Amino acid sequence: MNAVFRRVLFALALTLCCGVLNAQAIDPLPFKDHAEETRFQHLTRELRCLVCQNENLADSNADLARDLRHQVFELMRQGKSDAQIKQYLVDRYSDFVLYDPPVQGSTLLLWFGPLAILLAGAAVVVVTIRRRSRAQAPASNQSANDSSPNDEGDDW
Amino acid sequence: MSRLVPFFGFLLLVALFGFGIWWNTRHDQREVPSPLIDKPAPAYALPKLDDPAQTVTREAMLGKPYLINVFASWCVACGEEHPVLMSEGQRIGVPLVGYNYKDEPDEAKAWLERHGNPYGLVIADREGRTAIDFGVYGAPETFLVDAKGVIRYKRIGPLTPAVIERELKPAIAALRKETP
Numbered sequence: 001m002n003a004v005f006r007r008v009l010f011a012l013a014l015t016l017c018c019g020v021l022n023a024q025a026i027d028p029l030p031f032k033d034h035a036e037e038t039r040f041q042h043l044t045r046e047l048r049c050l051v052c053q054n055e056n057l058a059d060s061n062a063d064l065a066r067d068l069r070h071q072v073f074e075l076m077r078q079g080k081s082d083a084q085i086k087q088y089l090v091d092r093y094s095d096f097v098l099y100d101p102p103v104q105g106s107t108l109l110l111w112f113g114p115l116a117i118l119l120a121g122a123a124v125v126v127v128t129i130r131r132r133s134r135a136q137a138p139a140s141n142q143s144a145n146d147s148s149p150n151d152e153g154d155d156w
Numbered sequence: 157m158s159r160l161v162p163f164f165g166f167l168l169l170v171a172l173f174g175f176g177i178w179w180n181t182r183h184d185q186r187e188v189p190s191p192l193i194d195k196p197a198p199a200y201a202l203p204k205l206d207d208p209a210q211t212v213t214r215e216a217m218l219g220k221p222y223l224i225n226v227f228a229s230w231c232v233a234c235g236e237e238h239p240v241l242m243s244e245g246q247r248i249g250v251p252l253v254g255y256n257y258k259d260e261p262d263e264a265k266a267w268l269e270r271h272g273n274p275y276g277l278v279i280a281d282r283e284g285r286t287a288i289d290f291g292v293y294g295a296p297e298t299f300l301v302d303a304k305g306v307i308r309y310k311r312i313g314p315l316t317p318a319v320i321e322r323e324l325k326p327a328i329a330a331l332r333k334e335t336p
Contacts, residue, residue, distance in 0.1 A: 050188060050293035063258065064293055067284050092291040094191045 029073050036076065043082055044069055047089060048097050056099060190291050190310045197299070197307050198289035205256050205264055205278040212279050214305055221308075221331050222251045223324075224299040225275070225315075226287070228259040229267035231295040237314035238271050244320055245274035249328055250300070254278035257287055257295050300324065302331050 031037040041058055047068070049060035057065050057072070068089070075085045089097045101107045192198075201213045225241065227234040245252050254275035256264045261280060268278070281287050290299065293312075300309040309327040311319060 064284070067288065071285075071288055091191060092288060093293065094188055094291075096188045 029069070039082075040073060040076060043076075043085065044072060046099050047072070047086070048099055050093055050097065184313065187312050188293070190307075190312075192291055192307045193310060195307060197301050197305050198286070200279075200286045200289070202255075202279040202281055202286060205254070205261060205280045208261070208280070212277065217253075217301070218305050219303055220251065221300065221302045221328070222253050223248065224253050224255050224290075224301060226255040226257050226290075226292050226295045226297040226299075228257045228295050229263040230259065231257075233314050234296045235271070237296050237316075238274070240315055240317060240320070241274040242272050244315075244317065248320065248324065251276045255287075256280040257292060258282065258284040298324075300327050300331075302334075 029040070031040065044058035045056050047057040049055045049057050049062055049065040049068075051062035051064050052060055055062075055065070057068055072085055072089075075088060080088070086098060095101055101110065103111050197214055199214050201211050204210045204212060227237075241252065252275050254268075254273075254277070256278055259280070259282065261282070264278075264280065268275075284292075290297075296314050298311040298315055299307050302308050308331065309324065311323065315324065
């Protein structure tokens with residue numbers, strides 16, 4: 001009985017402790033329910049802190065990040081949608097506040113550059129394989145004749 | 157020939173990284189271009205630092221171009237900028253408005269007393285709420301507002317004599333040409 005009690009107490013202490021840690025990670029805001037808190041966390045994770053630019057608003061300890069978190073919270077309370085809140089910040093701090101930059105002229109390279117490089121790499125691989133198989137096909141057909149006519153010096 | 161392909165790939169990377177280094181020595185990575193340039197300055201109503209009963213608004217400031225300089229007594233870079241404002245402030249040719257950002261009024265006043273006050277007028281934003289509308293993310297920042305209340309130029313970071321000559325004075329000269 002004593003052992004069970006102790007275990008329960010331990011579990012309780014652990015829960016409380018984690019709760020405290022969670023609350024300290026950000027300054028506590030008076031969320032009305034869990035859904036609102038989840039939405040807030042999700043939203044601030046997609047926004048960049050302008051002061052320490054590799055941190056998002058949710059994680060940053062900077063003074064401005066705290067102000068902006070409060071602002072986001074207030075806008076949520078005013079019934080603004082996520083898109084409206086993002087636009088509010090973009091109007092003031094440019095697209096830079098968004099961790100997910102919008103697709104537009106200046107970000108085309110950012111969005112599709114990796115795909116282009118991937119496709120270029122794939123093209124190189126396809127061309128190389130085709131060339132090799134073409135070089136090997138005649139060689140395997142006439143195994144008696146060893147000299148391959150298609151040796152283009154592709155040794156890489 | 158195909159042996160040389162990796163070598164050219166290497167040269168391409170060298171060029172790319174070289175360009176990256178060259179670019180970064182000339183551009184401040186932390187500088188975020190303000191979307192507010194050529195847009196009307198946000199509406200504000202802020203108390204004067206030395207007389208909180210009086211409020212300064214955007215509308216009251218219309219009619220003449222002016223500079224808003226965001227500063228705070230806790231801001232180290234503002235201390236570096238301050239002597240420049242003291243010596244160049246009068247020569248810039250437009251009124252200098254101090255924007256005291258998230259500061260204790262007493263500390264701000266003491267700071268101005270110790271280092272000198274280059275501002276014709278100082279407004280105080282203790283909570284930093286209006287500063288969000290201005291897109292302020294780090295003092296010092298400087299905004300050039302024209303006679304119609306439109307933000308024409310923004311400097312993020314300290315004003316230096318070089319920046320004033322190269323960027324600020326041409327921007328002010330451009331304003332002069334528009335409104336004779």
